[in-house]
Amino acid sequence: LAAVPTEGFAHNNTPFAGVVNNTGRIAASGVAENAKGEIVLVAANGTASNSGVLEAKGVAQGGTVDVLGKTVDVQGAIDVSASQGAGGTIRVGGDYKGANPDVINADNTTVGQGAT
Numbered sequence: 593l594a595a596v597p598t599e600g601f602a603h604n605n606t607p608f609a610g611v612v613n614n615t616g617r618i619a620a621s622g623v624a625e626n627a628k629g630e631i632v633l634v635a636a637n638g639t640a641s642n643s644g645v646l647e648a649k650g651v652a653q654g655g656t657v658d659v660l661g662k663t664v665d666v667q668g669a670i671d672v673s674a675s676q677g678a679g680g681t682i683r684v685g686g687d688y689k690g691a692n693p694d695v696i697n698a699d700n701t702t703v704g705q706g707a708t
Contacts, residue, residue, distance in 0.1 A: 611639050628650035641665040649673050660698070
């Protein structure tokens with residue numbers, strides 16, 4: 593699983609323009625003390641959904657998980673924990689208050705009752 597830079601996603605400059613759907617488990621965890629994982633699910637013009645497990649854990653700090661698209665649906669689990677430090681960052685449906693022009697803001701975001 594290769595990391596994809598998130599710059600330009602708000603401008604639809606991405607090969608992931610349609611549908612991204614995770615129903616399994618994606619793990620991008622850091623094992624070195626300063627390492628942390630990153631997972632980016634982006635459907636710039638479509639639906640990004642997660643009904644599986646996304647794990648971006650770290651040791652000193654948790655990782656980062658982005659689930660972004662015009663429509664976002666999260667029914668599964670997202671874990672950005674750290675074994676010896678602070679947790680990481682989760683962005684579902686956009687960035688804080690939609691203020692970051694480099695991050696897609698969803699028109700519709702659903703987080704299921706059983707999502708963790």
